[in-house]
Amino acid sequence: MPYFGFKGGIHPKYNKSATQSKNTENLPVEVGEVVHIPLAQHIGAPAKILVKKNQQVKTGELIGEAAGFISTTIHSSVTGKVVSVGTVEHPIGGRVPGVSIEVEELTEDYVPIDSGDSFQKTVLAAGLAGMGCATFPSHVKLSPPKDVDALLINGAECEPYLTCDHRMMVERTEDIVKGAVIIKEKLGLKILAIGIEKNKPDAIEAFRKFEKEYGFEVIELEVKYPQGGEKQLIKACLNRVVPEGKLPMEVGAIVHNVGTCACIYDAVELKKPLYERMVTVTGAVKEPKNLMVKIGTPISKLIEYCGGFVGEPKKIVMGGPMMGLAVTSLDTPVMKGTSGILVYSESDLPDLTQYNCMRCGRCIDACPMELIPSAMDRFVVKELYESLADWHVMNCIECGCCSYVCPSRRTLVGGFKTSKRQVARILKEREDNKND
Ligand code: SF4
Ligand code: SF4
Structure with missing residues (x-):
């Protein structure tokens, strides 16, 4: 298949060299942690x-069941005793x-999942949710109510700094392919392709070796x-x-991250639930690394394992610099969607003083959704949510390209994100009025 490209986008400094060639290390677990x-x-x-509280649990044991269709299961990542059932830190919701x-016992064993009688039930039992940080429950994506014909494996890892997908593509190539082939066969799809940015030639080469044997295509993507x-x-x-407003299945496609495909392989072939994941720890830490981490591990432990901070940290982001979330506590745990921990020192952070829009149009050129961020920004400032709805703010994928290129340092994407709740309410009211 040729590369068709897409409009807009940006070319930030990728800053991946600190970890892109480093093999994944297992973050050690200790009794008592x-x-x-x-x-x-x-x-x-x-x-x-x-x-x-006080219940003994084993690694991989189910500790939370799905509360509805759009939900998933949660498993213990260690063997030990439940010391509290209450609240824990979360990067979005406080607690x-x-x-x-x-932890009371160190073991590599895990409780195998009870697979159920269908592929989708196996995926649900394993607690899979998109590993590329979107965290949409995977069994839902794998139950499309419409005909789909194509599965795209997302190996782009276009966020600067992050390299855990890259390492997984090199270190677990065949498992990813096998996971993807399982999806293709279970859903009866015709097209299977993996898209990898050209700045990961070793990953491209690794997948090319399996192309013929497993019948898929590697598409080299523009960086x-x-x-x-x-x-x-x-x-x-x-x-x-x-x-606009539709899901990929509307055009017959399903997209899964490389990490999710590896987890599908683990769930179907090894009956292994999702209780650990790869995380890139980088930026202002002494030894940046790619780590395999038990879910629930506080990020302080990852930073300590990477030699600690270089200087005084000014900002810590969970995920990548473009779409990640700033965390306020080092107790925040690694979760299923945690692809990276990025530490900024003072000198890494730009001056954030905002100026008036100079109508240069750069944000419009950069927007991959073909929106008009400068106009939407004016509506945000004036709280004109009806106008924001009309200018399709709900189509914004919150990629941050507009903010990145803005010479006036307008916090464009932040305003769009926070306005969406009001706009969603307006769109619902419009829909209700239409149906009256
Ligand atoms: S954050 Fe939204 S408006 Fe800005 S470039 Fe991305 S899609 Fe466009
Ligand atoms: S990039 Fe910034 S200054 Fe230029 S038009 Fe967009 S909002 Fe205005």
């Missing part, structure tokens, strides 16, 4: 708790319901952010445009 596992690690309803477990955005990847690889 405590993991804090949130019940809300995915989009949708938080899981319903299944354990009580959220969660379970704290003290451009947000190449890994679902809609951008579909446009670039399949030349299909997902309509």
Whole structure:
């Protein structure tokens, strides 16, 4: 398949060299340490708790069940005792319901999942949610109510600094392919392709070795952010445009991150639930690394394992610099969607003084969703939510390209994010009025 590309996008400094060639290390677990596992690690309803204080749990044991269709299961990442059922730190919600477990025994064994009688039930039992930070429950994505014909594997990893997907592509190539082939066969799909940015030639080469044997295609992607955005990847690889407000299945496509495919392989072939993940720890730490981390491990432990901070940290981000979330506590635990921990020192942070829009149009050129961020910004400032709805703010994928290129340092994406709740309410009212 040719590379069709997509409009807009930016070319930030990628800053991946500190970790892109480093093999993944297992972050050691010690008896007596405590993991804090949130019940809300995915989009949708938080899981319903299944354990009580002082209960013994084993690695991989179910501790939370899905609370509805758009939800998923949660498992213990260690073997030990539940020391608290209450709240734990969360990067978005302050504190959220969660379970704290003290490690009592070190083991590589895990409780195998009860697979159920369908592929989707196996995926649900394993607690899979998009590993590329979107955290949409995977069993939902794998139950499309419409005909789909194409599975795209997202190996773009276009966020600067992050390299855990890159390492996974090199270190677990065949497992990713096998996971993808399982999806293709279970859903009866015709097209299977993996898109990888050209700045990862070793990953491209690794997958090319399996292309013929497993019947898929490697598509070399232009190095451009947000190449890994679902809609951008579909446009670039399949030349299909997902309509506004619709999901990829509308154009017959499903997109899964490389990490999710490896987890599908683990769930189906090894009956292993999702209780650990790869995380890139980078920026102002002494020894940046790619780590395999038990879910629930506080980020302080990752930073300590990487030699500690270089100088005084000014900002810590969970995820990448473009779409990650700033965390305020080092107790915040690693979750299913945590792809990176990025530490900024003072000198890394730009001057954030904002100036008036000079109508240069750079944000419009950069927007991969073909929106007009400068106009939307004016509506945000004046709280004109009806106008924001009319100018399609709900189509904003919050990629941050507009803010990145703005010479006036307008905090464009921040305003769009925070306005969406009001705009969603307006759109619902409009829909209700239409149906009256
Ligand atoms: S954050 Fe939204 S408005 Fe800004 S460039 Fe990305 S999609 Fe466009
Ligand atoms: S990039 Fe910034 S200054 Fe230029 S038009 Fe957009 S909002 Fe205005």
